[in-house]
Amino acid sequence: MRAVVYRGRNDLRVETVPVPRIKNDELLVKVAVCGVCPTDIKKIQHGTVPPPRIFGHETAGTIVKIGARVKGFHTGDRVALHHHVPCFDCHACRHRAFAQCDQYKRTGITAGFVPAGGGYAEYVRVMSFVLPGVVAIPRRNTFVEGAMLEPVNTVLKAIDRLSLLPGDTVLVIGQGPIGLIFTRLLALRRVAVVACDLLAARLKLAREMGARRVFLAGEARVEENIDRITRGRGLDAAIVAVPSDEAVRKAQRLVRGGGKVLLFAHTLRGGAAALDFSAVCVDEKDLIGSYSSDSTLQRAVARSVFSRRLDVRRLVSHWFPLEQASEAIKLAGTPSALSLKVVVSCE
Numbered sequence: 001m002r003a004v005v006y007r008g009r010n011d012l013r014v015e016t017v018p019v020p021r022i023k024n025d026e027l028l029v030k031v032a033v034c035g036v037c038p039t040d041i042k043k044i045q046h047g048t049v050p051p052p053r054i055f056g057h058e059t060a061g062t063i064v065k066i067g068a069r070v071k072g073f074h075t076g077d078r079v080a081l082h083h084h085v086p087c088f089d090c091h092a093c094r095h096r097a098f099a100q101c102d103q104y105k106r107t108g109i110t111a112g113f114v115p116a117g118g119g120y121a122e123y124v125r126v127m128s129f130v131l132p133g134v135v136a137i138p139r140r141n142t143f144v145e146g147a148m149l150e151p152v153n154t155v156l157k158a159i160d161r162l163s164l165l166p167g168d169t170v171l172v173i174g175q176g177p178i179g180l181i182f183t184r185l186l187a188l189r190r191v192a193v194v195a196c197d198l199l200a201a202r203l204k205l206a207r208e209m210g211a212r213r214v215f216l217a218g219e220a221r222v223e224e225n226i227d228r229i230t231r232g233r234g235l236d237a238a239i240v241a242v243p244s245d246e247a248v249r250k251a252q253r254l255v256r257g258g259g260k261v262l263l264f265a266h267t268l269r270g271g272a273a274a275l276d277f278s279a280v281c282v283d284e285k286d287l288i289g290s291y292s293s294d295s296t297l298q299r300a301v302a303r304s305v306f307s308r309r310l311d312v313r314r315l316v317s318h319w320f321p322l323e324q325a326s327e328a329i330k331l332a333g334t335p336s337a338l339s340l341k342v343v344v345s346c347e
């Protein structure tokens, strides 16, 4: 089969590799669509993990082969896959810190080499421990909607960490695909969203997704405006969906005492930044993060996406065939006024 193999920093090659062989407690899935995710882009562009690997973890496709001991699936089922599933039994899981569970950190989907998702290939092997994460795609929905369950899950998990009330005001910095999902899911919870981005085209979409106010990043008087919108109270929370330290400082200034600043895009290790820690200690402005997904939310995620209350199809701007996955990753890594979610299609 064809696969896009990561051979080193910024080095992706279309190669012919064997179709994965499955064990009797596993599935073989023919990939239809795989979303391009910023965390994979970073690994490829910064070379943070050793090659060779086949990336791609926002995967949907069709079951073509079922191990003899697997129950509850049929060949021909259209499914969305989840590459991480926690054990629900360890110390981290008992604290609901699923992303810190050792089993969760293992990747249970592969197209060969060290398991890394495998979605940029024609077929993937789905290991037994991630079978609880396999979700059927309803007949009326598309593969790309299935592929988007994973990123939507990460956003819903982060929103739950904010313990918001209806009527609260939240700033979402960054209106790329992830920021727009935040905007829509918050609006569905009757939270007033203030959305901010460098690109005007994205702000237009943010409005359509339910943002109450939109601002161009760097626009003068944003702070006064937020003051006015919240009647001087300050934001209940701010979500920083861009890897900017300045945005964190700004967010920290704009939230009210007892509010929360959530980091969603600061995934590169080794950075250091100056912050006024008395804002955390005295003003009780919690600085929190959220990473990856929570499989206990998967039903709620599937409901939002498949009902199209969150219509993820609107977020997809570019489709690339598998052979051009390298171009897809380049485009997704350099956002422009015209690009949003980029997907690789094997159909």
Ligand SMILES: [Zn+2]
Pocket: 037, 038, 039, 057, 058, 150, 151
């Ligand atoms: Zn992802």
Ligand SMILES: [Zn+2]
Pocket: 086, 087, 088, 089, 090, 091, 092, 093, 101, 102, 103, 104
């Ligand atoms: Zn666990």
